[in-house]
Amino acid sequence: MSQTTTPDSWSFPAQRQCPFAPPPRYDTLRAEEPVSKVRLPTGATAWLVTRYDDVRTVLSSPVFSADGTRPGFPTLLPGQAQILRRPPFIRMDPPQHTFYRRMLIQEFTLKRIRTMRPGIQATVDRLLDDLLAQTPPVDLVEAFALPVPSLVICHLLGVPYDDHAFFQSRSKVAVSRATTAEQFATALGELRAYMDGLITRKQREPGDDLLSKLVTEHLEPAGELCREDLLMMCLMLLNAGHETTANMISLGVVALLEHPDQLAALRSDPELLPDTIEELLRYLSIADLVTARIAAEDTELRGTAIRAGEGVIALLAAANWDPGVFPEPGRLDVHRGDRHHVGFGYGVHQCLGQNLARLELEIVFSTLFARIPTLRVAVPVDELPYKDEGLLFGLHELPVTW
Numbered sequence: 001m002s003q004t005t006t007p008d009s010w011s012f013p014a015q016r017q018c019p020f021a022p023p024p025r026y027d028t029l030r031a032e033e034p035v036s037k038v039r040l041p042t043g044a045t046a047w048l049v050t051r052y053d054d055v056r057t058v059l060s061s062p063v064f065s066a067d068g069t070r071p072g073f074p075t076l077l078p079g080q081a082q083i084l085r086r087p088p089f090i091r092m093d094p095p096q097h098t099f100y101r102r103m104l105i106q107e108f109t110l111k112r113i114r115t116m117r118p119g120i121q122a123t124v125d126r127l128l129d130d131l132l133a134q135t136p137p138v139d140l141v142e143a144f145a146l147p148v149p150s151l152v153i154c155h156l157l158g159v160p161y162d163d164h165a166f167f168q169s170r171s172k173v174a175v176s177r178a179t180t181a182e183q184f185a186t187a188l189g190e191l192r193a194y195m196d197g198l199i200t201r202k203q204r205e206p207g208d209d210l211l212s213k214l215v216t217e218h219l220e221p222a223g224e225l226c227r228e229d230l231l232m233m234c235l236m237l238l239n240a241g242h243e244t245t246a247n248m249i250s251l252g253v254v255a256l257l258e259h260p261d262q263l264a265a266l267r268s269d270p271e272l273l274p275d276t277i278e279e280l281l282r283y284l285s286i287a288d289l290v291t292a293r294i295a296a297e298d299t300e301l302r303g304t305a306i307r308a309g310e311g312v313i314a315l316l317a318a319a320n321w322d323p324g325v326f327p328e329p330g331r332l333d334v335h336r337g338d339r340h341h342v343g344f345g346y347g348v349h350q351c352l353g354q355n356l357a358r359l360e361l362e363i364v365f366s367t368l369f370a371r372i373p374t375l376r377v378a379v380p381v382d383e384l385p386y387k388d389e390g391l392l393f394g395l396h397e398l399p400v401t402w
């Protein structure tokens with residue numbers, strides 16, 4: 001059994017290049033040191049896991065805990081430690097995790113999500129009408145990529161979309177590594193107060209939405225859910241529901257426009273749409289850094305000893321670009337037909353919103369390219385402002401023309 005005791009000195013998390021490929025360092029690590037120690041921005045160290053099989057092992061084994069309250073849980077954001085004192089269920093282990101996830105699972109089944117298709121289609125159509133009424137160049141993030149998933153998750157949860165400027169600006173602060181711990185605390189405090197007020201409103205006047213359902217069926221004293229837990233759960237859903245999909249939309253548009261042969265193949269055979277979306281999820285791997293864990297006991301991974309209490313980050317982009325599993329991983333191939341990527345994670349925490357995300361992306365890509373066949377990026381692609389400072393990779397802005 002070997003163990004690397006000195007953390008690698010490269011700066012982690014590293015910037016992406018070219019512009020979509022994961023940091024080149026991932027390739028070296030995967031080939032030479034698939035379980036390697038790095039120093040995190042907080043000064044702590046953690047193990048990085050880069051091979052597909054190992055990433056799945058980490059994400060599916062109870063030896064690697066998602067319990068954010070364990071001392072030493074690895075964090076990449078300045079204020080994250082504050083949330084982890086009482087985290088939402090994404091940072092819990094079974095059986096607590098199961099308790100909360102079960103409360104929501106019915107709302108996110110394929111059957112339930114499919115009933116949302118007409119509403120999402122109408123939202124996409126309306127936003128495209130508005131966009132086409134503008135004079136290009138137009139920022140596709142602000143006009144389309146962000147409003148689509150925001151409107152959808154607000155409607156599902158019962159959050160007034162009119163408040164989007166407020167909660168999006170606070171969420172932006174909360175997920176950025178450029179934020180100080182104080183700024184994070186302020187943003188989180190404002191978001192919590194906002195959600196608390198909304199819960200009170202739903203208690204008085206429940207509507208036909210998920211938050212009302214949780215309030216009336218599960219909130220104490222009649223139910224089993226305390227107010228603080230409900231609050232954190234809803235903030236997580238609100239945030240996870242729009243930040244992720246918005247980045248997939250904007251980056252997916254650029255990726256397809258940059259690969260005209262792939263876009264042409266999709267246009268000539270719309271049946272390729274589901275495979276195209278899976279390929280984009282693999283290729284872009286926007287949630288690369290999200291999947292942090294901590295060893296619950298002394299263990300070993302690929303011959304490397306990992307001690308109880310040591311942090312582990314299962315790098316999703318490294319797994320999704322593992323050439324042993326996805327040949328020529330740097331080639332965007334809408335015919336790849338491989339749905340085994342880990343873009344939504346793996347194991348008990350695998351993305352709860354994946355059916356919703358897939359439906360949104362299907363409607364968005366089919367409608368956008370049909371209605372604006374001459375769509376193009378208005379500036380050189382390597383000059384776009386990429387989001388490299390948070391847990392999620394994405395685009396701040398995407399000026400487009402047609």
Ligand code: HEM
Binds near residue numbers: 089242350351
């Ligand atoms: C394309 C867009 C999306 C991507 C790439 C994505 C990615 C992920 C990943 C990688 C995880 C696992 C985290 C971990 O294991 O630590 C996750 C979990 C989760 N996602 Fe998503 N997500 C997306 C969209 C959504 C949407 C639309 C929602 C809607 C509410 C959502 C809600 C959640 C929730 C609640 C969890 C926690 C699940 C659990 O711990 O059991 N996500 N997501």
